[in-house]
Amino acid sequence: xxxVSQDPRHKITKRGQNVTFxxxxxxxxxxxxxxxxxxxxxxxxLTYFQNEAQLEKSRLLSDRFSAxxxxxxxxxxxxxxxxxxDSAMYLCASSLEIVWSSSYNEQFFGPGxxxxxx
Amino acid sequence: xxxxEQHPSTLSVQEGDSAVIKCTYSDSASNYFPWYKQELGKxxxxxxxxxxxxxxxKDQRIAVTLNKTxxxxxxxxxxxxPEDSAVYFCAATPRGAGGTSYGKLTFGQGxxxxxxx
Numbered sequence: 001x002x003x004v005s006q007d008p009r010h011k012i013t014k015r016g017q018n019v020t021f022x023x024x025x026x027x028x029x030x031x032x033x034x035x036x037x038x039x040x041x042x043x044x045x046l047t048y049f050q051n052e053a054q055l056e057k058s059r060l061l062s063d064r065f066s067a068x069x070x071x072x073x074x075x076x077x078x079x080x081x082x083x084x085x086d087s088a089m090y091l092c093a094s095s096l097e098i099v100w101s102s103s104y105n106e107q108f109f110g111p112g113x114x115x116x117x118x
Numbered sequence: 119x120x121x122x123e124q125h126p127s128t129l130s131v132q133e134g135d136s137a138v139i140k141c142t143y144s145d146s147a148s149n150y151f152p153w154y155k156q157e158l159g160k161x162x163x164x165x166x167x168x169x170x171x172x173x174x175x176k177d178q179r180i181a182v183t184l185n186k187t188x189x190x191x192x193x194x195x196x197x198x199x200p201e202d203s204a205v206y207f208c209a210a211t212p213r214g215a216g217g218t219s220y221g222k223l224t225f226g227q228g229x230x231x232x233x234x235x
Contacts, residue, residue: 004161033223042228043225056221091161106164
């Protein structure tokens, strides 16, 4: 499967615990995005990387959230001291950025990690 | 920042009918508008997109129209089929600075489309 993959697919944790999710983008894609989706809502942007550089972070991303993409390939999203309000589907997407290209590059989504905080 | 409103939240049609979903956006700098389809338990998948220099785009039974003056765009599905049943999301994004492509997508709230056989 050459699409975007995420691990784990489901995570149940207790309030106060730390969790880490992994995203593996499509191999040649240099852009990687994290979104959060709650039931009945559209995905909300959290942060994105171009190669290993984190270019933008949403105000939704509190200091309990941290994301990395150390070698410009896979990315991790860590949530510290989880709260019940963190329960959601965490989606990763990737795209190929071509500077000065007139084309807009599709973001391909992964299957998501569903987090439940008890 | 950008705000995208999507209507209706639910839409029920008979097989063979047309379905129309409408979105409005707030940021006049937005110039790329994709539509995603998300089936239950599955990942969002791009079905069609449009750039701001184009007023309409069609792909078989699916079409998207854009009115930049009014800041709204719509998805049209003709000859609906039961397999079109899913949640549809519109999104908007501006082109980045320095010739970069777009970054984050701002999504609408979604429309649950049900096509009855």
